[in-house]
Amino acid sequence: MAKTVLVSGGAGFIGSHVTVELISAGYDVVVADDMSNCDLTCFEGVKKITGRDNLPFVKMDFCDLEAVHNLFAEYHIDAVIHFAAFKAVGESVAEPLKYYNNNLTSFMNLLTVAHAQKSGCNVLFSSSATVYGEPDVLPVTEESPRQPATSPYGNTKQICEDILRDCVKAYSEGEGALKGIALRYFNPIGAHPSGLIGELPRGVPNNLVPFITQTAIGKRECLSIFGNDYPTPDGTCQRDYIDIVDLAKAHVCAVGRMIDEKMENDYEVFNIGTGVPVSVLELVNAFEKVNNLKLNYKFAPRRSGDVTAIWADPTLANEKLGWKAERSVEETLAAAWKWEQRIAGK
Ligand code: UD1
Numbered sequence: 001m002a003k004t005v006l007v008s009g010g011a012g013f014i015g016s017h018v019t020v021e022l023i024s025a026g027y028d029v030v031v032a033d034d035m036s037n038c039d040l041t042c043f044e045g046v047k048k049i050t051g052r053d054n055l056p057f058v059k060m061d062f063c064d065l066e067a068v069h070n071l072f073a074e075y076h077i078d079a080v081i082h083f084a085a086f087k088a089v090g091e092s093v094a095e096p097l098k099y100y101n102n103n104l105t106s107f108m109n110l111l112t113v114a115h116a117q118k119s120g121c122n123v124l125f126s127s128s129a130t131v132y133g134e135p136d137v138l139p140v141t142e143e144s145p146r147q148p149a150t151s152p153y154g155n156t157k158q159i160c161e162d163i164l165r166d167c168v169k170a171y172s173e174g175e176g177a178l179k180g181i182a183l184r185y186f187n188p189i190g191a192h193p194s195g196l197i198g199e200l201p202r203g204v205p206n207n208l209v210p211f212i213t214q215t216a217i218g219k220r221e222c223l224s225i226f227g228n229d230y231p232t233p234d235g236t237c238q239r240d241y242i243d244i245v246d247l248a249k250a251h252v253c254a255v256g257r258m259i260d261e262k263m264e265n266d267y268e269v270f271n272i273g274t275g276v277p278v279s280v281l282e283l284v285n286a287f288e289k290v291n292n293l294k295l296n297y298k299f300a301p302r303r304s305g306d307v308t309a310i311w312a313d314p315t316l317a318n319e320k321l322g323w324k325a326e327r328s329v330e331e332t333l334a335a336a337w338k339w340e341q342r343i344a345g346k
Pocket residue numbers: 089128129130151154186187188206207208209211223224225226227237238239280303305306307
């Protein structure tokens with residue numbers, strides 16, 4: 001019988017892509033989302049891509065403990081992937097309580113209920129490379145030290161990792177046993193090649209690729225490249241941009257590792273990146289080239305809180321998860337552009 005995976009925050013950007021890959025790998029999926037930061041566009045897209053018209057969807061807030069209990073009473077959940085969280089770095093600085101309340105409470109509720117199940121549960125937490133701060137040594141491995149978080153958002157990622165580690169340590173055996181994996185994403189970008197699901201930022205995008213595509217389509221006048229005086233080859237920041245479909249597949253590998261009892265430790269952490277640094281300028285140039293257009297951009301002062309350069313050493317994920325990033329930056333940027341054109345109705 002197919003195993004069932006609960007995807008909290010499953011109607012969002014990463015959650016919808018993960019749902020597609022889980023279904024194509026043969027899992028049953030229950031999508032839960034409070035819809036506070038998305039509409040049904042991606043969920044409808046997932047149903048179209050997978051042909052699952054009856055894909056279970058539960059509109060709920062994970063801060064509501066009773067709702068989480070009810071969800072687990074209705075479905076037998078073998079693994080849960082937790083995306084349901086707020087994610088705007090700047091907003092988290094302005095409204096820390098909103099972030100601590102939501103991101104920590106929802107995750108603790110989930111663990112509380114998962115631990116209350118006789119059969120226990122496998123828990124995958126969506127963490128971020130933001131936990132490494134400004135690294136001293138590149139690329140970063142999972143052993144690289146975590147740095148003090150520079151935002152409440154980043155802090156919630158670190159705290160949730162710690163909560164999961166501690167719960168797994170305390171509850172690894174017997175009834176209600178928990179196993180956990182934290183995936184540290186580098187910079188997820190792109191969209192599904194079908195053009196049916198992608199990123200839908202509300203208001204002015206903070207992240208680079210949605211800002212690029214919105215500028216290209218004419219929604220924004222000009223992209224500001226934040227800083228061209230960094231100590232990098234071309235003066236702009238370097239990141240590890242990971243294709244969203246590749247990233248989604250890493251979740252399928254990680255869930256399989258937990259469900260098939262292949263874990264070497266009850267709590268494991270993996271970097272999910274390509275291992276290749278790409279500068280802002282290189283990304284802009286690649287976008288122009290692959291989509292055959294000119295982007296209006298200018299150099300602007302540095303953005304506060306940005307790190308100069310960070311990219312992953314993904315060896316551990318390559319070896320232990322049997323996962324590797326496969327799609328080129330060009331394919332990824334073509335998919336992002338296809339998606340932007342589709343949502344603009346062009
Ligand atoms: C940020 C978050 C990270 C989160 C990720 C989600 C921090 C410090 N960063 O990463 O935790 O997981 O988003 O995708 O917490 N840029 C421009 N112009 C723009 C927008 C961005 O030049 O209009 C540059 C930035 O300076 C940066 C690069 O593009 O060098 C990537 O920025 P962004 O997409 O916002 O991601 P990060 O800041 O790396």
